[in-house]
Amino acid sequence: MEETFNWLSQHQQMIYIVILSVFLGIEVIGRVPSVLHTPLMSGANAIHGVVIIGAIIVMGKAESENLLALVLGFLAVILGTLNVVGGFVVTDRMLEMFKKKK
């Protein structure tokens, strides 16, 4: 119990960010026209590619003898990049089509 309370007070700012982000996510979606459901899903998909930052840190900290960290980290960065780049490009392609004809 003591351990839990300590952990909570140590990380209280992170906890605030989590709670506020949950409400923010709900607010931001609000009233989305159904036609935008798919591009929005695609855009959100690209945004969670931010996980690549963790992969970069893993790779960047890996010592040269640590083959596991280097190889898995390398793979992780590639996968993360695919998520980010692929995600934003696919979303852009979907949205390119929604131009109003003048």
Add this chain to the structure above:
Amino acid sequence: MELNILIICYLIGSVTFIIGLKMLSHPESARKGNLIAAAGMAVSIFGTIFLYEENSLKLGNYVWIFSALIIGTILGTIAAKRVKMTAMPEMVSLFNGMGGACAALISIVEFDHLSHQVQMGATADRGILLIIFAGLIIGTVSFAGSMVAWGKLNGKIKDFSFSGQHIVNLVIFGIIIALSAYLIISLDPASSTLFYVIFALSVVYGLFFVLPIGGADMPVVISLLNSFTGVAAAFGGFLYDNPVMLTGGILVGSAGTILTILMCKAMNRPLSNVLIGSFGGSSSGSSGKEQGAYKEISISDSAVVMSYAKRVMIVPGYGLAVAQAQHVCHELEKLLSDKGVEVNYAIHPVAGRMPGHMNVLLAEADVDYARLLEMEQANEEFPMTDVVLILGANDVVNPAAKTDPGSPIYGMPVLDVELAKLVIINKRSMNPGYAGIDNELFFQPKSSMLFGDAKTVLQQLVTEIKTL
């Protein structure tokens, strides 16, 4: 100083994610929103590479990092640009899986690192262990599930379920939680094998989670898996005390969940219903009725009746997408308009594979945005419409949704095409659509079937109308 710039980079990243997501929910600002979020992402990534410091040590292995970034960028851009518009939904699933796998790999490396530290005598922090396990399990389940969803959408994987599957799924999930709890509480140093067992079980769970769900429900599942990966990313954020990973991850986790709920509302089916699997045994309940006879109409008659109509409504469906007939469809629309016919499109929210699928398809063929009517608008116009041309749509025009409480689609809002004067239905055959049920619309007095591949039929119609 540099750490302060990094803090600002992460702040920029977080803010652009919030603003970008907000802008993505409005048609006029959607495209800019996407670009803004992308810019913020780039700032955060490069800020991390050059400015991140831990224990006063900057990141190394630049060659590895940049090579991986370049490989990923090239592969990702090619894949995203080359793929057909109709394959967009499965690409979203594929990239989602990549993100989940990335989160899982991070957990694997960090666990390995932690194990070594424990072996050297350090005491393991239970909080960190919990975060590592959460990232591993959620990321892996999301990866495995997304790969299955990708396979289902491109037709490579069929629906698969066995009786008692849901019990098996629950048991596997229970084992995963129990083993993880044991490892975290006991801090057993010989735990590496158990860790990989949990990893393997998570893969299996992810597969079994998505395998029984029907192709028509994939968009909802992908949206749910999308929010899972967001949560996995957030756990990565906890691990490194990284605010931009936290913000991005939780935003997507919560926004993704809301989006999933919205998609379920559009289909008027609760999420639990979607996840329990395909329509299951209930479809046998409503198709026991006598079929009745259907009428067929010829190309020339269809051409005549449409050319001399005042108002025509086209209802596009998955059949149009499969036949890649959107361009010919636009040609037909233009021909009819030149003859003074008012042509509009009735777009049902879940027509095709995904919400917005028909809009994207028709936009690709340069169809004027203003002609696309949402379901409520279209339903107001049907009573005044002379001819409805249904192109490969089925469940979205099935009146059983309104009249038959035993039908699996009962309660789903549909297009009221039977209110028009004449309904022409183009399909390849009398085979049922996604829901696997019969459509009584085909046997109603005002309906006529026009069999054939959508592209072929439309081309023949165009040729015929040109001679009139």
